[in-house]
Amino acid sequence: MTHNGLMRTVEEHRRAVADLIAPTAEVSLPVEDAVGHALAADLVAPRPLPAFDNSAMDGYAVRAADVGSATPETPVTLPVAADVPAGRTDGPALEPGTAHRIMTGAAMPRGADTIVQVEHTDAGTTTVRIDRPAAAGRHLRRAGEDVQTGETVLPAGGGLGPAQIALAAALGLPELTVGEPVRVLVLSTGSELVEPGTELLHGQIHESNGPMLVTAAREAGAHAVRRHFVADDEDTFLTVLDAVVDAGAADLILTSGGVSAGAFEVVKDALAARGVEFTRVAMQPGKPQGTGRYRGVPVVTLPGNPVSAMVSFEVFVRPAIRAAMGFADPGRPRLTARLAESLTSPADRAQFRRGVLDRVAGTVTTQGPPGSHHLRWMAASNCLLEIPVGVTEMAAGDPVVVWDLEA
Ligand code: AMP
Ligand code: MG
Numbered sequence: 001m002t003h004n005g006l007m008r009t010v011e012e013h014r015r016a017v018a019d020l021i022a023p024t025a026e027v028s029l030p031v032e033d034a035v036g037h038a039l040a041a042d043l044v045a046p047r048p049l050p051a052f053d054n055s056a057m058d059g060y061a062v063r064a065a066d067v068g069s070a071t072p073e074t075p076v077t078l079p080v081a082a083d084v085p086a087g088r089t090d091g092p093a094l095e096p097g098t099a100h101r102i103m104t105g106a107a108m109p110r111g112a113d114t115i116v117q118v119e120h121t122d123a124g125t126t127t128v129r130i131d132r133p134a135a136a137g138r139h140l141r142r143a144g145e146d147v148q149t150g151e152t153v154l155p156a157g158g159g160l161g162p163a164q165i166a167l168a169a170a171l172g173l174p175e176l177t178v179g180e181p182v183r184v185l186v187l188s189t190g191s192e193l194v195e196p197g198t199e200l201l202h203g204q205i206h207e208s209n210g211p212m213l214v215t216a217a218r219e220a221g222a223h224a225v226r227r228h229f230v231a232d233d234e235d236t237f238l239t240v241l242d243a244v245v246d247a248g249a250a251d252l253i254l255t256s257g258g259v260s261a262g263a264f265e266v267v268k269d270a271l272a273a274r275g276v277e278f279t280r281v282a283m284q285p286g287k288p289q290g291t292g293r294y295r296g297v298p299v300v301t302l303p304g305n306p307v308s309a310m311v312s313f314e315v316f317v318r319p320a321i322r323a324a325m326g327f328a329d330p331g332r333p334r335l336t337a338r339l340a341e342s343l344t345s346p347a348d349r350a351q352f353r354r355g356v357l358d359r360v361a362g363t364v365t366t367q368g369p370p371g372s373h374h375l376r377w378m379a380a381s382n383c384l385l386e387i388p389v390g391v392t393e394m395a396a397g398d399p400v401v402v403w404d405l406e407a
Contacts (some may be wrong), residue, residue, distance in 0.1 A: 007091035007282040009389075010210040010315060010350050016291045017316040019299040021252055024180040034160050036221050037178035038326040043154035045171055048144035054106040054319035055084075057139040060099040060121060062129055062356075064136040075131040076406025080124060084109060099128050102141050106117050107368070108140060145173070179326030183225040186214045187320035188229035189237060189257040189266050190304060195228075208375065209256040209309050213302070216310070220318045221325055225249075227283040232258060232266040241270075245295045251324075253297055254317065256306030260288045267301045276301060282349045282389055285372035305372035309353045312402065314384060332403040334386075337364040337400045345387040354381035357402050364402050 008016075013202055026040040062078065070076040081098040082090045086105035092192065101107075102115065113136045120132040128202035147153055151173070153166055160176065168176055193207040194311065196202060210226045217224035227244065230236050237258075244250055268278050276292030276299050285308035290301035291384060299319055302309045314332065322330035338364045345351040354367045354377055361376035364385060368377025384403040389396065393399060 007280045007287075007348070008285050010281060012136060013279065013281045013289055013291070014316055014319065017300055018320040018323055019193045020293070020300070021182060021320050022289055023324050023326065024182055024251070026177050026326075028175045028177045029167050031173060031176055034168075034176040034178050035162065035165055037160055037176075037181075038221075038240075038322070039154055039156055039158050040161060040177040040179055040326055042156045043168065043171075043173075043176070045147045045149055045151045046306045047172060048149050048376065049147035049170055050141050050143055050145065052143050054141050054142050055102045055104055055106050055108060055115050055139060057115050057117040057118075059101075059102050059115050059117040059139065059355045061094060061102045061109050061115055062099045063094065063096060063112060063131070064114040064132065064134055064138075066097055067114075067116060067130050068133050069186060070130045070133050072131045074127045077127050077129045079127050082109070082154075084360070093244060095204055099124065099130075101128070107309075108179070110272045113137065136170045145403070155328070157326055159327060181221055182217075182321045182324050183249055183251045184217040184222045184224040184321070185244050185253045186210055186212075186217065187244070187253065188226075188304075189232060189241065189255060190229065191231040191233075191264075193229045193231075208306055209302075209304065212230070212306065212310060213254055213256060213313060216313050217321065220321050222252075222321050230263045230266075234266055234270045237266050237270050241294060245297050250297055250358050252317075252321070253294065254302065254313075255299065256302045256309045259290055259301045267296070271299065271301065275299075283311075283315070283355070283372060284346055284349045284351045286315065286352070287349070289316070303372075306375045307372040307378050311372075311384065314405070315352065332384075333407045335402055335404060336399045337362050337402045339385075339394055339396055339400050340365040342393065342395045344393050345391055347390060347392050350389050351385075351386065351387040353385040354378050355383050355385045355402065356381055357383040357404065364400060 067076050078099040082100040084100050084102040084106040086103050094109040100109050114134040116134045122129040188210040192205050194204050196206045207229050214226040215223045255267050256266045276290045278290040281289050288303050302312045317388050319330040355364045357364045367381045368374040386401040
């Protein structure tokens with residue numbers, strides 16, 4: 001992407017935000033609490049999986065040689081010398097010419113080399129009639145066939161979901177070491193804002209950026225809290241900011257509103273001379289942006305229009321938060337889809353449109369106009385379309401890069 005003189009590129013601003021947030025410390029969490037976090041180090045298997053040879057079927061552990069001649073017409077009958085339910089730790093060895101009744105997951109008796117599934121028997125408990133032969137090794141789960149001791153089973157920087165949690169638990173690990181959540185403080189500005197649940201006077205609106213950004217940050221894995229929004233008054237804004245900084249509980253202060261070119265731009269007015277750089281980024285929506293430090297604490301100032309704030313969060317803040325938490329791949333998955341209809345885009349800016357991605361058809365349909373106040377259309381979307389700088393028109397069927405917001 002090229003620099004167009006006056007505006008920062010998306011990539012330049014993305015790096016500025018990423019550089020602002022330092023990597024978090026590592027913390028050991030009970031495995032279940034580690035879900036949604038990134039592994040701090042490679043997970044190396046301390047033991048094999050399975051830990052011992054065991055049966056993959058309910059049936060009978062036997063020696064293949066003892067049942068080789070079994071057919072429905074000439075069944076083999078063996079005495080059942082032992083019962084081996086799952087969890088039995090003192091199962092005896094199998095004597096030649098006998099069978100052990102065995103359940104799925106139970107340890108294979110020494111001396112047995114195959115399992116006859118119960119469906120191929122009369123399910124007897126004192127003797128068992130077997131009417132099929134079984135080759136050696138049938139229905140056996142071998143020790144280490146899934147995981148061997150010392151293997152790296154999960155990489156550092158990988159995200160932890162239920163399947164990864166299950167693997168760690170199966171390997172006997174009570175805790176996992178992950179990157180600590182970034183602590184995000186969300187603060188909305190605007191004299192027009194009132195809390196949802198309160199009746200509006202003409203000219204007022206319900207505050208929605210705060211709930212949006214605090215939940216977006218939590219969804220990204222951060223520990224996010226919201227301060228009550230403040231009016232467009234510099235002193236009030238700075239008083240709240242000072243309280244936040246004094247409390248020392250924020251790794252990142254995320255504001256919305258008050259950064260564009262109008263009058264009463266409280267965030268800009270208060271912070272321009274106090275460590276925050278205000279810039280214009282070559283993107284639509286989300287042109288006015290700011291980054292810096294207020295009394296040492298990283299600050300990212302997002303524009304107030306709800307769609308601009310959301311897109312800015314996705315493009316700049318979310319990947320920075322996740323990188324700081326140790327995610328090796330902190331961005332949303334991107335893919336290429338075919339446009340369902342034509343669109344236009346400004347030449348000098350990257351455009352991020354909201355859309356619905358049809359993963360099966362590989363097509364994407366834009367949702368709503370480009371305008372940055374169309375919250376309803378953003379709520380109907382599952383992806384962002386990224387139309388690069390320099391592209392002014394795209395036709396139906398053209399390939400377009402899509403950010404998958406649901407993955
Ligand atoms: P600003 O960036 O402060 O000029 O705000 C741009 C637009 O976004 C205005 O229409 C604001 O009313 C709206 N807006 C700003 N902050 C919020 C918020 N917290 N919730 C909902 N809308 C907002
Ligand atoms: Mg405002």
